[in-house]
Amino acid sequence: MTKNIEFKRHRRLRSSASMRSLVRENHLRTDDFIYPMFVIEGNTIKNEIASMPGIYQISLDLLVEEVREVHELGIKAIMFFGVIHDKDEQGTGAFVDNGIVQEATKMVKSKFPDMLVIADTCLCEYTSHGHCGVIHNHDVDNDESLKLLAKTAVSQANAGADIIAPSNMMDGFVAVIREALDTAGFKNIPIMSYAVKYSSAFYGPFRDAADSTPQFGDRKTYQMDPANRLEAIREAESDIEEGADFLIVKPALSYLDIVRDVRNNFNVPVVAYNVSGEYSMVKAAALNGWINEKEIVLEKLTSMKRAGADLILTYFAKDAAKWLNE
Template identity: 80%
Template sequence: MMTDIKGFARHRRLRSSASMRSLVRETQLSVDDLIYPMFVIEGEKLKREVPSMPGVFQVSLDLLLNEVTELDELGIKAMMLFGVPKEKDEQGTGAFIETGIVQEATRLIKAEFPAMLILADTCLCEYTSHGHCGVIHRHEVDNDASLDLLAKTAVSQAKAGADIIAPSNMMDGFVTVIRQALDEAGFTNIPIMSYAVKYSSSFYGPFRDAADSTPQFGDRKTYQMDPANRLEAMREAKADVEEGADFLIVKPALSYLDIVREVRNQFDVPVVAYNVSGEYSMVKAAAQNGWINEKELVMEKLLSMKRAGANLIITYFAKDAAKWLNQ
């Protein structure tokens, strides 16, 4: 064996043991980074597993606190609420009425778990009969006509006790009108977590099963972003920051880590990666078939989002990841 080899670096010195690797690890993932999305439905004693999302459930209000108790025990401090109403109409009235499902869920949770951060998804698609994220005029989504309803939704969610407003509709100007509406209603301290960079993605399919929000005609390509575009994402993010956004979401996460990094590099507000339903379901399907090590793959995937620059991660794996991190 040659013992006098010279002229190269000994990188393996810092990989020699688990303790050494932990000591020099550059990126850390913690339970504090995780936000858990939850689907709340009307009715009683309902806990329905979403067929395309194993381990994810639609839960009625009377069983909701059981779910929140689990999150609290795991140390998860934030959850995002999506509502699935029984009744829908052209305007998405259920999104902004005082007795809306998200508003009721928010009041219920805050009464028992005041420290749990509630992020309210602010959109109309779960509540409209046509499944689009705004008002329909001449078979198209009317941007400006939709803004008033989105502002009303945000204010009603804040009144119910939501800690963060998270508008996901991708209408132009939505941050401006929501910020103005919140301020005028006295909610100047409620931050906006904008879905600033939301691509028109095939990774959303399982979510539409969970939220019952599939468009009844057409698609969302006129308001969600083209997956081919990077510079447009920076324009969207810049506009939202200038309009008053306090957080920027990039959605989806895994196929758009380059966008997460660029948003992180260009803006000094917290960046949130949304690990979306299709990304979740692919892993679950592979795990159920025994093709992958689910724990190792999930943790590697979430770590990649942190490494790309995300401060926070919205993920359906939050409970599983919290359990693994707490071991």
């Protein structure tokens, strides 16, 4: 090589683990994680979800032990999904005062007052038809559904939920829930909106876990088309105008471009939802010995932070926290 050839020496900043750590641009912390949990009616129940190894449906009497582990790992927030037996067309179990999520919230806040409890606010887990609202003429009635979602949000706040997370994708859901919370005296309860929620094949294992598979049709008339990008900005903008305090992008891994778009356009915390299908694919490959689970998980979670996510909803939260604490 002749002495007059010039080029950049980028490898200087990769020369050792300490050097790489020093110049690292994005960092994962346990504070970044929200751990989703499935709470089921009954006693002494801890059902492992077949399509989600390591994730369980847990009854209230075993919930404190599970949350204690999460708390001791340094995870600051959990999100509750309810699993009930007796469902109806209105999804009454979502908004009754003694509903499963309401009772789980009361229990956790009494034992771990510093643990942030986020309540998923939807009807699909509680309706006999599996859709996220009231059915009229074989379709989800947007405005009638809003009334029940508002009742659900208020009942969750009454139970002690720190954050309301509406996931139903009805038009106007943030505005109606914000008004209902304010009227009920919960002006300081923030809304973590599922602002950008695609109609995705990655939700399959979740529907096993939450028993929320639609009994007819699909959710494509209210969840977003995976082919659309600009629509995500319109959805997020509407939710901000209506009073959203956080914006969720769901799913995360196949939609990192959308996470970045949302981050670039809005100045509220952005949450990436690392969904069930993304979890199950990694778990299946790891159980078959095809990948290094720890390295894959930490790499993909880091990609979400790099894309612009402030927080990550992930079923890997406990595992990732353990690895980060090693």
